[in-house]
Amino acid sequence: MTVVWLKLLHVSALAIWTAGLLLMPLLFGQRRDAGSGGPLHRLHAFTRFSYITIISPAAFLAIASGTALIVTRGIAGPWFALKLLLVGVLVGLHVWIGLLLLSVFDEGGYFARWRVGASMVALSATMLGIFWVVLAKPVIDPAALLPGFMLRPGGLRDAAATFIPGPTP
Structure with a gap:
């Protein structure tokens, strides 16, 4: 029963997180139209x-759930x-987005319309990628993607030995 509640919390929090991230570029795009004074301060405060x-x-x-x-x-695997x-x-x-929040609302700051679209595409593509991987659980062969030294114990140490000298015996 604990897993059901954890999944509910995870999916709910994920929905709020992703919807909020998609909202932020739209709010940034309204910065120029807000002008100055009261409307700008309300938009900044809401954002x-x-x-x-x-x-x-x-x-x-x-992330915690x-x-x-x-x-x-006990979830594991290449997917x-x-x-x-x-x-x-x-x-x-x-x-x-958090760093943009600091700069977009500075005096003279703005967020170009093309950046709104590019941000929405980047966020949407990342979110859709996550959802696809979770739902499809594609079969991924690590041996086809990674060099051989990364697939054996001690391989990274051996590969790094040419760059990082170890203690001499």
């Missing part, structure tokens, strides 16, 4: 409130590594 009190905690809950699901269900890579990209986009 900042959304990011800090709704989207970021939802991201934390999604996902981590708990990994532990309770899961790809999913974690895509989640890392989504986290990077989340941080990028």
Whole structure:
């Protein structure tokens, strides 16, 4: 029963996180039209409130509940590594949006219309990639993607020995 509640929390938090991330570029795009004074301050306050009190905690809950699901269900495999890579990209986009929040609302700041579209495409592609990997669980052959030294114990040490000298015996 715990797994059901964890999944519910994970999916709910993920829905809030991703919907909020998709909202942010649209709000940034309204920066120029807001002008200055009251409308600009309201847009800035709403955008900042959304990011800090709704989207970021939802991201934390999604990642924490996902981590708990990994532990309770023992999930592993090459498809899961790809999913974690895509989640890392989504986290990077989340941080990028937070940095934009600081600069877009500075005096003279703006967010070009083409950047709204590009941001929406990047966010949507990442989210769809995550959903596809989770639902399809594609068969991925690591031997076809990775060099041989990465597939054997001690291989990375042997490969790095030419660049990083170790202690002499």
